[in-house]
Amino acid sequence: MRCPICTKIIMKSPNEDNCVELAGSVIVLPSPRGGRGLFARIDLVEGVYVGCAFSWILTPSDIKQIDRTSIEGFWFDHPQRSGWGLFPVGAIALVNHSIAPNAEINWNESELGFIGHLVTTSRVSRGQEILVDYGIELPDGWIP
Numbered sequence: 001m002r003c004p005i006c007t008k009i010i011m012k013s014p015n016e017d018n019c020v021e022l023a024g025s026v027i028v029l030p031s032p033r034g035g036r037g038l039f040a041r042i043d044l045v046e047g048v049y050v051g052c053a054f055s056w057i058l059t060p061s062d063i064k065q066i067d068r069t070s071i072e073g074f075w076f077d078h079p080q081r082s083g084w085g086l087f088p089v090g091a092i093a094l095v096n097h098s099i100a101p102n103a104e105i106n107w108n109e110s111e112l113g114f115i116g117h118l119v120t121t122s123r124v125s126r127g128q129e130i131l132v133d134y135g136i137e138l139p140d141g142w143i144p
Contacts, residue, residue: 050119054089
């Protein structure tokens, strides 16, 4: 299957049953982990492409500035440049961290920049929060 924005192939075997529209499959709600999160509106099986988001590329200087604001930590490590980041624009920016994730964000570069694709890695039941592993150690007090 191809991403509707960047046209990259995001699944090895095309299957329209494994593609759901972001607007219809998830909802933003208050999270028991704090803040907001993405929750499944329908049952999702493993390997479902949930949606994608554009991103801004952040330099190390940008990251220092962002981390002094209320959007501290709302960025992801750049997949190719150490010390750089990606700031997703869209609902997938609200996906929270877990050491037992049920989804992942795959970053692909295109002529439009880096696009983050949110894909389930296990079954996600209706009403369950969609979570990814940030791949970092979190400060004390954060829910893993």
